[in-house]
Amino acid sequence: MRQIILDTETTGLDPNQGHRIIEFAGLEMINRKLTGRSLHLYMHPEREIDPDAERVHGISLDFLADKPKFKQVADQIVEFIGDAELIIHNAPFDVGFINAEFERLGIEPVATLCSGVVDTLFMARDTFPGKRNSLDALCDRFEIDRSNRTLHGALIDCELLSEVYLALTRGQDSLVMDIEVDTGIGAGLGLAFERKPLLVKRANEAELAVHDGYLNDLDKAVKGQCLWRAMENPAPVEGAA
Incomplete structure (x- = not known):
């Protein structure tokens, strides 16, 4: 399965108020292993950046002065995410911004271009109800080193999210990965295992x-x-x- 760990940084919180994407990052994962292929882009938003947003990600309009506009890199993004399953923390936020950018250019929405979207925030809330489930909190819970994350940046957030996603879903694989495949009991499923006698x-x-x-x-x-x-x-x- 081809998956893309994805994150964006934006000028503000609401694309319906004209806020734009200023950073896009994606890491390719196939069969739960990062391939080394990635896409990382900065874009000039053609508008001001809200001060509160800039304090979070640290990206200034001056830094973006010589960066391309979204329409100039849209084809790269479409090609990179096409037919993949997207893995995003708080997916409605990022998908909402990407769809707003695509709509301006007459590009089909994410739901049409991609095979699906996995929201790790939803997964975390289901797994750890009532607890903090921000990316930082999950890194701490799973003992993932985030010492290099001083500001929110799309690329480093993708790197951390890839480890969080694998940690959140590791139990789904354990039933398969820890069982030897042979021609014994369960061969119809491609799996077999020897049940040890119960200790009474x-x-x-x-x-x-x-x-x-x-x-x-x-x-x-x-x-x-x-x-x-x-x-x-x-x-x-x-x-x-």
Whole structure:
């Protein structure tokens, strides 16, 4: 499977207010391995950059003065992401900006050009409900080194996100990667494994005595026979032979 780890930096938060993409980065991954192929572009937005946005990514309009406009690099982006599955942290944000840029140029939207979109923020919230799931937080949780990330930059964020994605999805592969393939049981699935005998460890006399004492306390609490004793010693059925 061909996947693209993707990130953008923008002039602001809302493409519907005319904000534009100023940095695009993508890393190619095939069969869960980075290929070394990437696309990293800076673009002049043809507008001002919001101060709050600049404080986050550190990209100034002066730096972008000699950079191409989006329309000049759009074909490179389309060719790079075409037919791939995109992996994005907070995908609605980046896809919304890319689609807005594509729409200006009459290019089909991401949903048509690509085979799908995976939102790692959604995955993380599902895996770690109620916890912080920013890229920084996930790097810390998975012990991924982010010491080089002093500002938000699209390329370094892609590099970190690739490791976060693999960590988030590693369990999906373990059922396959850790099983030897042969012609034994499960050959119809292309998988086989040998089930080891289950180890049964029985309670010793001291543990049984503690358990019996606990049941006695339960009997006293319910002023009769607790459910466990009733299950162990079911009452005889009337009329039974």
